[in-house]
Amino acid sequence: MISIAVLGYGTVGSGVVEVINTNQASINKKAAEEINIKYVLDLRDFPGDPVQDKITHDFEDIINDPEIQIVVEVMGGLHPAYEFTKRALEAGKSVCTSNKELVAQHGLELLEIAKSKDINYLFEASCGGGIPIIRPLNSSLTADEIDEITGILNGTTNYILSKMTTDGSDFDVVLKDAQDKGYAERNPEADVEGYDACRKIAILSSLAYGCHVDFSDIYTEGITKITATDIKYAKKLGYSIKLLATSKKIGDKFYAMVCPAFVGQDSPLYSVNNVFNAIFVHGNVLGDAMFYGSGAGKLPTASAVVADVVDCAKHLHRNIMMSWSSKRLELMDVKQVESRFFVRKAGSLTATLSDVEAIFGPVEPIGLADVTDEFAFITPEMNEETFKEKAKQLGGYISRIRIKD
Amino acid sequence: MISIAVLGYGTVGSGVVEVINTNQASINKKAAEEINIKYVLDLRDFPGDPVQDKITHDFEDIINDPEIQIVVEVMGGLHPAYEFTKRALEAGKSVCTSNKELVAQHGLELLEIAKSKDINYLFEASCGGGIPIIRPLNSSLTADEIDEITGILNGTTNYILSKMTTDGSDFDVVLKDAQDKGYAERNPEADVEGYDACRKIAILSSLAYGCHVDFSDIYTEGITKITATDIKYAKKLGYSIKLLATSKKIGDKFYAMVCPAFVGQDSPLYSVNNVFNAIFVHGNVLGDAMFYGSGAGKLPTASAVVADVVDCAKHLHRNIMMSWSSKRLELMDVKQVESRFFVRKAGSLTATLSDVEAIFGPVEPIGLADVTDEFAFITPEMNEETFKEKAKQLGGYISRIRIKD
Numbered sequence: 001m002i003s004i005a006v007l008g009y010g011t012v013g014s015g016v017v018e019v020i021n022t023n024q025a026s027i028n029k030k031a032a033e034e035i036n037i038k039y040v041l042d043l044r045d046f047p048g049d050p051v052q053d054k055i056t057h058d059f060e061d062i063i064n065d066p067e068i069q070i071v072v073e074v075m076g077g078l079h080p081a082y083e084f085t086k087r088a089l090e091a092g093k094s095v096c097t098s099n100k101e102l103v104a105q106h107g108l109e110l111l112e113i114a115k116s117k118d119i120n121y122l123f124e125a126s127c128g129g130g131i132p133i134i135r136p137l138n139s140s141l142t143a144d145e146i147d148e149i150t151g152i153l154n155g156t157t158n159y160i161l162s163k164m165t166t167d168g169s170d171f172d173v174v175l176k177d178a179q180d181k182g183y184a185e186r187n188p189e190a191d192v193e194g195y196d197a198c199r200k201i202a203i204l205s206s207l208a209y210g211c212h213v214d215f216s217d218i219y220t221e222g223i224t225k226i227t228a229t230d231i232k233y234a235k236k237l238g239y240s241i242k243l244l245a246t247s248k249k250i251g252d253k254f255y256a257m258v259c260p261a262f263v264g265q266d267s268p269l270y271s272v273n274n275v276f277n278a279i280f281v282h283g284n285v286l287g288d289a290m291f292y293g294s295g296a297g298k299l300p301t302a303s304a305v306v307a308d309v310v311d312c313a314k315h316l317h318r319n320i321m322m323s324w325s326s327k328r329l330e331l332m333d334v335k336q337v338e339s340r341f342f343v344r345k346a347g348s349l350t351a352t353l354s355d356v357e358a359i360f361g362p363v364e365p366i367g368l369a370d371v372t373d374e375f376a377f378i379t380p381e382m383n384e385e386t387f388k389e390k391a392k393q394l395g396g397y398i399s400r401i402r403i404k405d
Numbered sequence: 406m407i408s409i410a411v412l413g414y415g416t417v418g419s420g421v422v423e424v425i426n427t428n429q430a431s432i433n434k435k436a437a438e439e440i441n442i443k444y445v446l447d448l449r450d451f452p453g454d455p456v457q458d459k460i461t462h463d464f465e466d467i468i469n470d471p472e473i474q475i476v477v478e479v480m481g482g483l484h485p486a487y488e489f490t491k492r493a494l495e496a497g498k499s500v501c502t503s504n505k506e507l508v509a510q511h512g513l514e515l516l517e518i519a520k521s522k523d524i525n526y527l528f529e530a531s532c533g534g535g536i537p538i539i540r541p542l543n544s545s546l547t548a549d550e551i552d553e554i555t556g557i558l559n560g561t562t563n564y565i566l567s568k569m570t571t572d573g574s575d576f577d578v579v580l581k582d583a584q585d586k587g588y589a590e591r592n593p594e595a596d597v598e599g600y601d602a603c604r605k606i607a608i609l610s611s612l613a614y615g616c617h618v619d620f621s622d623i624y625t626e627g628i629t630k631i632t633a634t635d636i637k638y639a640k641k642l643g644y645s646i647k648l649l650a651t652s653k654k655i656g657d658k659f660y661a662m663v664c665p666a667f668v669g670q671d672s673p674l675y676s677v678n679n680v681f682n683a684i685f686v687h688g689n690v691l692g693d694a695m696f697y698g699s700g701a702g703k704l705p706t707a708s709a710v711v712a713d714v715v716d717c718a719k720h721l722h723r724n725i726m727m728s729w730s731s732k733r734l735e736l737m738d739v740k741q742v743e744s745r746f747f748v749r750k751a752g753s754l755t756a757t758l759s760d761v762e763a764i765f766g767p768v769e770p771i772g773l774a775d776v777t778d779e780f781a782f783i784t785p786e787m788n789e790e791t792f793k794e795k796a797k798q799l800g801g802y803i804s805r806i807r808i809k810d
Contacts, residue, residue, distance in 0.1 A: 019548050022689070022690060023548060023549065023689065027547065030547040031547075130691045132541045132545035132546065136537045136540070136545070139544070139712075139716060140529070140537035141712065142432065142435040142711075142712045143424050143425075143708045143715065145428055268676070268697055284428065285423075285427060285707065285708040286535045286709075287535065287698070287699045287702070288697075288699065289535065289536060289697060289698035289699075290695075291696060291697075292673050292693075292695035293693060293694035294691065294692045297692070299691070300690070300691050300692050302548070302690065303548045303688060304691075305548075307544075307545055307546065307547045307549075310547040311544065311547070
């Protein structure tokens with residue numbers, strides 16, 4: 001029997017308990033041991049709940065109990081999650097987590113402690129919710145040198161963009177609807193400004209490239225400026241708009257970026273809708289691969305956490321996780337990153353197109369039947385700095401969205 | 406250093422050598438050992454080829470060499486692949502393979518030998534080419550009880566169906582084009598009749614459900630009868646036609662089936678085109694997940710084989726593969742499997758619709774502008790047996806295709 005402790009009895013924590021109870025027999029068989037939840041740490045009591053007798057308010061009960069071999073940290077936030085995780089690992093207890101903030105901020109250090117103790121720090125649920133992606137990167141794509149990861153890594157923003165596309169509504173309206181449905185937080189900043197996706201692409205990139213990617217180095221732009229009209233243009237051109245978190249090798253350097261982008265129908269990411277997430281990976285021998293599934297939600301996330309528990313149980317005294325080196329991955333200056341840009345320009349086509357073409361070269365103007373006094377065009381490929389200069393010469397624009405080629 | 410032998414220097418075998426040479430440094434790092442190709446077994450010589458000095462014509466050289474710890478079987482076919490694999494495993498050498506025929510036929514026995522010797526028999530490349538699916542089923546989706554696997558598991562047929570869809574051409578024309586391009590074999594039977602997909606779904610199902618699924622028990626229907634007109638109807642109705650290999654739990658039983666099907670736009674399989682493969686998996690707590698990538702091709706397949714080599718190297722004396730029990734999975738009689746059916750009926754709508762409705766109940770007739778003297782309709786959900794009876798009452802049909810809901 002392997003005893004575990006669950007830190008935090010919120011959405012994911014109660015999901016972990018539910019998954020272990022629901023699939024007890026098959027989980028125990030796969031772990032080759034009986035998994036026993038001995039403690040649930042929470043500040044609250046849960047009278048009448050099946051876990052009421054397991055509740056403790058004191059982390060010392062857990063850290064001092066030699067029977068506890070695996071700790072599930074699903075509290076979220078940096079503190080005290082960081083201190084608890086570090087103490088658990090130092091005490092020789094493996095830790096599984098869904099806490100992307102903590103992994104992005106302190107993953108390197110925590111992985112190294114786990115390695116030194118021959119135990120594991122696993123975080124499958126930190127990126128892409130229930131989608132298996134961390135373990136495939138760690139143990140399936142080992143024959144490849146990964147040169148690109150592009151993910152739809154945030155369910156809230158993907159739901160909002162999908163809903164804006166089907167309903168033709170504007171961002172604010174859909175955000176409110178998403179909040180009412182519980183798909184978006186009351187304070188949605190971490191999602192809609194791209195910060196959540198930024199942490200996730202930092203984790204995936206660190207793991208895939210083996211060097212540390214600091215999330216604070218990643219250029220991040222959210223979806224708050226996307227309008228119903230932008231989406232109308234996208235539809236007309238056969239694109240969908242997605243919040244993409246990308247890291248990609250160009251020559252011997254990498255760039256990393258989170259921003260909304262036009263995605264074409266040839267991309268498997270094109271039709272990833274609603275709260276689903278997907279991670280596209282390109283390997284130098286594998287070519288294209290994509291992992292798709294529920295990027296959030298109580299049970300999918302708990303499924304990934306419990307799969308980590310099973311893996312820890314199967315490898316109680318054997319470190320299985322690649323760690324990434326403390327060497328920082330040198331990221332290209334974002335100014336040098338190249339793409340094509342979709343641009344909406346105010347003014348009548350007849351009066352303004354020649355100005356546009358004088359600056360950007362020949363372009364194909366795009367109009368919408370019900371939108372007057374503006375038109376759109378797509379630039380040739382150019383870097384961010386050049387685009388900025390040319391946009392300045394143009395005297396600004398209504399909106400500009402990068403095109404993912 | 407770990408010495409390996411590659412059995413067969415055909416497409417996949419030469420791919421394995423190429424992948425190991427291309428990504429040598431990163432592969433050795435991930436394996437934590439230097440991977441050294443000591444022998445390549447082939448009947449032919451390859452003068453001038455980098456492997457010419459490693460070529461042997463005699464399997465005894467390999468089996469009797471105690472330095473060889475991992476054998477890569479990429480010969481294909483049942484014999485002598487079966488005998489070589491069995492002898493290698495019995496001699497304590499792990500085996501990695503892309504040979505779906507062998508795994509479907511003898512996987513159970515070979516996995517048990519590997520287990521008894523504390524070594525590994527790995528076959529990531531046998532299903533879905535480069536797509537990581539065997540390892541995720543084995544070690545990622547462990548918190549779930551899997552209740553459905555539906556895959557586009559054959560690149561040749563998916564290419565043909567995609568091409569028929571974009572070009573509007575008939576099966577024979579596109580098959581010839583696929584043969585000319587090297588996407589289809591000169592003898593395409595195993596692909597176009599669904600036999601290849603059948604073996605793959607048998608392997609995936611055995612692994613996911615832990616009981617033996619005999620491929621010969623699986624109802625299998627190929628794509629040879631699909632016509633350009635069927636595809637026109639599918640398009641009009643917003644479906645794509647895919648060759649699906651499915652196994653699914655209904656109550657406490659399972660059914661398994663390979664057949665072309667109408668796939669709706671809500672399914673992530675809808676837009677899997679050309680030679681790409683994808684495997685949709687549903688878990689009781691995870692919900693929907695999908696794994697997408699190159700289902701065939703030299704380097705993608707070799708990428709999966711080499712990832713198995715790395716896994717074997719990391720677990721030289723530790724069995725890591727779930728084996729499935731010898732207990733046969735009880736499959737439902739296919740007669741009892743329910744679906745909706747798309748049916749094309751000869752005759753004019755006005756004269757024939759009342760006959761159709763007398764048998765199938767009210768239906769929505771579907772016509773194509775340029776196709777006269779026939780129409781189509783979609784039945785309510787019914788089992789195969791009922792459909793067969795009703796179709797007989799109707800006096801036959803031009804074609805019928807199941808709808809994947």
